[in-house]
Amino acid sequence: NIYARDNDYNVTCVIGKVKVLAHATKDEVIITPNQMVSLNKSGKLTPNLNVDAQLAKEWINNQFIFTQVPLKNVLSEVSRRYGINIEGIENLNQPYTGNFVKQDHIEDVLAIVCKPFALE
Numbered sequence: 001n002i003y004a005r006d007n008d009y010n011v012t013c014v015i016g017k018v019k020v021l022a023h024a025t026k027d028e029v030i031i032t033p034n035q036m037v038s039l040n041k042s043g044k045l046t047p048n049l050n051v052d053a054q055l056a057k058e059w060i061n062n063q064f065i066f067t068q069v070p071l072k073n074v075l076s077e078v079s080r081r082y083g084i085n086i087e088g089i090e091n092l093n094q095p096y097t098g099n100f101v102k103q104d105h106i107e108d109v110l111a112i113v114c115k116p117f118a119l120e
Helices: 071-082 106-117
Strands: 002-005 008-013 018-021 028-031 035-039 045-048 063-070 095-101
Touching (some): 002 071, 071 106
Antiparallel strands (some): 063 095
């Protein structure tokens, strides 16, 4: 499973083995099931050797699942998936953990995400 948004890249192995190569630094990592590797801004690969690979591919089932993700990234994903524009989120770095499905109404999703942070 590959997650790519702006300059945020993650590769998660569900089955088999995956070799990930960072073009700029020639960094190379091989991951196996339930392992993930992220590319940082300097072009280095950072492995995470204990993830739930099934969660990484829940987007296929229209599931939004976030664990300690900066709020601005969560709202960017909501914006992208629902085709709306959410402004003023650049400095929202608080970690968010939660989940919902795309079939939920956008008003309900925004309430779920924003209420704990007293945002409207």
